Amino acid sequence: MNFIVDAMLGKLVRWLRMMGHDAKYSTEMDDAELLAVTKNENRVLLTRDLSLYQQAISRGLNAFYIEGTTEAERLAELTQRFDIALEIDLEKSRCPHCNTKLQSASKEEIEQKVEKNTLKYYSVFWRCPNCGSIYWQGAHWKKIRATFEEAKEILKKKKKLS
């Protein structure tokens, strides 16, 4: 599923990309441009702006109004609405900075760009062919998993209520 995300959801766009979704984002697009891209590229508009959401819906576009304030709440909403998987498989991930599909990289390819300790403790790396960013399942992965767990708990509660 391809998304376009409004300027208020900069964190969420990084999650979506890491989860393998094509998510367009720019802080420079105004409402008219966001609506045009939603239509022309057949994307789902994710927004925190109720009037933008209403404009999109009244034009028959695919849009979703994000109510949650934490990342976990937002991920839970998206999962409930679009049935997306709450997981990151770096084989399918896109670069959180530029939305380009990541490629796996050997240690030799990235050794100049990461710290020695990182090379010592990790052996599997991915690289963005566009912006050159390098990724691995480092210490921050714990936090990512914790956020997914929190989102799953929120989903469970939502299911009980409905």
Ligand SMILES: [Zn+2]
């Ligand atoms: Zn990139």
